[in-house]
Amino acid sequence: MLLNTPFNFDSQHVFIDGVWRSPAAASSMPLINPSNGEVLCEIALGDAEDIDAAVQAATKAYAGSWGKTTALERGRLLTALGRKVLEHVDVLAELEALDVGKPLTQARNDVIALARYCEFFGGAADKVHGDTIPYLDGYTVYTLREAHGVTGHIVPWNYPMQIIGRSVGAALTMGNAVVLKPAEEACLTALAFAELAHQVGFPNGSINVVPGLGAVAGAALSAHEGVHHISFTGSVATGRAVQQAAAEHVAPVTLELGGKSAQVVFDDADLDASLPFLLNAGIQNAGQTCSAASRLLVHRSRHSEMVERLAKAYSALRVGPAIDDYELGPMISKRQQMIVQNFLSQGQDLTVAATGKLVADVPENGAYIVPTLFDNVSASHPLAQQEIFGPVQTVIVFDDDEEAVQIANGTAYGLVAAAWTENGGRQMRMAKALKAGQVFINNYGAGGGVELPFGGVGASGHGREKGFESLYGFSTLKTVAVKHD
Ligand code: NAD
Numbered sequence: 014m015l016l017n018t019p020f021n022f023d024s025q026h027v028f029i030d031g032v033w034r035s036p037a038a039a040s041s042m043p044l045i046n047p048s049n050g051e052v053l054c055e056i057a058l059g060d061a062e063d064i065d066a067a068v069q070a071a072t073k074a075y076a077g078s079w080g081k082t083t084a085l086e087r088g089r090l091l092t093a094l095g096r097k098v099l100e101h102v103d104v105l106a107e108l109e110a111l112d113v114g115k116p117l118t119q120a121r122n123d124v125i126a127l128a129r130y131c132e133f134f135g136g137a138a139d140k141v142h143g144d145t146i147p148y149l150d151g152y153t154v155y156t157l158r159e160a161h162g163v164t165g166h167i168v169p170w171n172y173p174m175q176i177i178g179r180s181v182g183a184a185l186t187m188g189n190a191v192v193l194k195p196a197e198e199a200c201l202t203a204l205a206f207a208e209l210a211h212q213v214g215f216p217n218g219s220i221n222v223v224p225g226l227g228a229v230a231g232a233a234l235s236a237h238e239g240v241h242h243i244s245f246t247g248s249v250a251t252g253r254a255v256q257q258a259a260a261e262h263v264a265p266v267t268l269e270l271g272g273k274s275a276q277v278v279f280d281d282a283d284l285d286a287s288l289p290f291l292l293n294a295g296i297q298n299a300g301q302t303c304s305a306a307s308r309l310l311v312h313r314s315r316h317s318e319m320v321e322r323l324a325k326a327y328s329a330l331r332v333g334p335a336i337d338d339y340e341l342g343p344m345i346s347k348r349q350q351m352i353v354q355n356f357l358s359q360g361q362d363l364t365v366a367a368t369g370k371l372v373a374d375v376p377e378n379g380a381y382i383v384p385t386l387f388d389n390v391s392a393s394h395p396l397a398q399q400e401i402f403g404p405v406q407t408v409i410v411f412d413d414d415e416e417a418v419q420i421a422n423g424t425a426y427g428l429v430a431a432a433w434t435e436n437g438g439r440q441m442r443m444a445k446a447l448k449a450g451q452v453f454i455n456n457y458g459a460g461g462g463v464e465l466p467f468g469g470v471g472a473s474g475h476g477r478e479k480g481f482e483s484l485y486g487f488s489t490l491k492t493v494a495v496k497h498d
Contacts, residue, residue: 018104020208024054024200027063027224028207030070031217036225037062042197047114047343048334050378056200059225061233064192067221068239071163071190074218079190080160082216087186088138093213095131098124101209105174105202110335112199113170114345114380115298117338123174126461127206130178133463134186134484141187141484151498157491160188161241161265164487165234167227167255169247170199170345171301177206179463180244180267183483185219189242193222194234196247198345200224227251238262242487245269246303249472267476267486269468271400272428274449275308275421276457278319279414282312282433283455290431290457291319292326296369296384299332299341300404301349303473304429306457308397309408310417316410320366320388323408327386330369334379339372341404343380350380353403357385360396364388366408392420400426414439422448427470431457450477 025041026033041055059067074080082090098105102124109120143156164184168176173195184191195203207222223230231251235243235258245255246269259266276291278284294306311319335342344350366388371381384404390397397407411417421430431453432443440454450468459465466482468474476486 018108018205019101020205022204022208024056024204027057027059027067028204028220028222029063029067030073030221031211036060036223037066044112044201045346046111047345047380048111048336049376050347050380053111056197057224058197059223059230061229063223063225064194064230064233064237067192067223068163068237070218070221071192072239074216075160075162075190077218079216079219080188082188084139084141084188087188088135090135090213090215091131091138091182091186092135094210094215095128095135097209097213098128098131101205105205107336108201108205109174109199110342112201113173114335114343116335116340116342119298120335122461123172126463127174127178129463130175130182134182137481137484138186141488143490148494151496153495153497155493157493158187158488159491161487161489162189163240164189164191165237165240165243166191166193167231167234167243167245167247168193168195168203170196171298171303173199174202174206176246177203179467179478179483180246181206181220183478183487184242184244185215187484187488189487190219191221192234192240193220194231195222195224197224197226231255232258235259236261240264243267244478252474267468267478268474269303269476269478270472270474271402271426272303272305272469272473273308273398273400273424273426274304274306274429275310276306276431277417277421277433277443278309278311278315279417279432279434279436279439280312280314281435282315283435284315284319284322286455287433288322288326291323294457295406296330296341296404299344299382300384301345301402304451304458306429306431307401307406308421309406310411310420311408312417313410313412316408320386320408323386324367327367327369327384330384331372332369332381332383333372333375337372341369341384344382344403345380347380349402350382353382353401353405356396356399356401356403356405360385360387363390363394363396369404392423398424414442418443418446422446425472428473429453429458
């Protein structure tokens with residue numbers, strides 16, 4: 014490890030069967046700090062051979078000591094891991110800020126969320142019960158919740174620690190042995206996670222981490238016959254490929270994909286309360302958030318007031334190096350910067366209500382984008398339909414509730430939605446009418462809530478992670494029917 018951290022791992026190594034080792038092909042690639050374009054360190058590029066070794070190690074662990082670990086002991090390990098993560102909150106936050114380009118305070122929140130997942134799942138491990146089922150005379154029937162066996166986890170670069178917490182955390186809770194393939198753009202905290210888990214006593218092979226290219230290591234993991242469940246978080250196109258690969262060996266898949274989420278501001282909305290949520294849900298992590306509220310729907314009667322106030326807030330937004338902790342850091346990469354610039358160029362004919370600004374002396378090679386608020390956008394415009402994954406929000410005006418629902422539900426996605434209204438009946442109607450895996454009334458995100466099941470409908474994916482619900486997805490149900498006198 015070239016960076017100055019208390020961790021022992023070498024970023025050019027993969028973690029298999031409790032041991033850090035060179036990847037089979039001994040290859041690596043530079044990891045870039047998106048705040049300045051400089052090389053942070055070299056990271057290992059695992060391939061199909063490494064994935065196979067990781068799956069074999071996980072298989073052995075599942076058949077051996079890890080598979081025999083009691084739910085109580087798994088819970089204790091997860092709880093200990095959560096505490097260990099918190100002991101390293103500062104260094105983990107700094108690693109994530111350097112690697113992802115996420116402002117330090119936001120990176121710190123991610124560390125705390127990872128610890129909280131470990132704590133929540135640790136407490137839940139011994140509370141997942143089967144049922145007894147009344148049946149025919151002479152039978153006793155009950156169900157057992159069992160691990161899938163080996164689970165594969167493919168995570169993106171935007172919230173590595175949170176996504177590892179919610180998916181790997183849930184899988185370990187249920188006793189699965191995991192193989193984690195972090196994103197090639199940001200994998201340092203995944204390596205640190207493996208190191209800390211090893212330190213608190215997770216047995217060899219229970220957690221394996223193989224960084225590598227998606228098309229190589231990720232594809233090998235989703236196609237591997239020894240993997241019994243895949244959890245994928247990322248883009249729709251890759252999710253489709255992962256599901257197709259998993260279908261070849263009939264493995265279940267959880268897909269956490271993209272979004273084009275809407276916050277709907279009705280005529281009776283409390284604007285003071287909503288404004289911080291309208292803004293933050295567009296700019297958090299520089300808009301590189303699956304549940305970003307990239308569409309702001311507003312009733313015509315509140316339009317000018319809302320845009321005026323939002324524009325003022327936008328003008329105060331600063332964009333700069335992650336470590337300096339401004340409101341926005343850079344995009345993850347020059348590639349992502351270019352993707353967002355291309356979207357912005359599609360908005361040349363639109364009204365820009367406001368933008369943020371770059372701080373002085375921002376490093377020339379950083380992947381920066383200033384946040385942009387577009388006003389009066391048609392609901393069918395590409396900027397209001399496609400996931401941009403950058404700090405860009407579109408304001409769309411509506412005239413009545415029916416039109417609001419039609420616009421809010423009028424994309425291929427369905428991840429998150431919010432309604433801002435003081436009318437109780439409308440709150441209930443919107444909760445039902447909005448097409449999304451999570452609906453928020455008079456808030457957005459509920460503070461992250463590790464307890465709250467999360468996932469999409471439509472192109473946003475299927476399956477649920479987070480909360481107790483995720484433990485059902487990361488396990489399988491066996492029915493036992495005993496015939497007796
Ligand atoms: P991506 O699909 O390109 O990459 C995600 C992961 O998949 C990475 O680890 C990558 O290496 C791997 N991968 C790439 N090609 C692969 C292949 N052929 N087979 C297997 N794995 C492969 O996505 P991205 O650009 O890194 O992330 C952005 C997308 O992720 C956005 O669409 C965003 O909305 C989505 N996302 C969704 C959630 C959610 O919870 N719903 C959370 C974060 C990000």
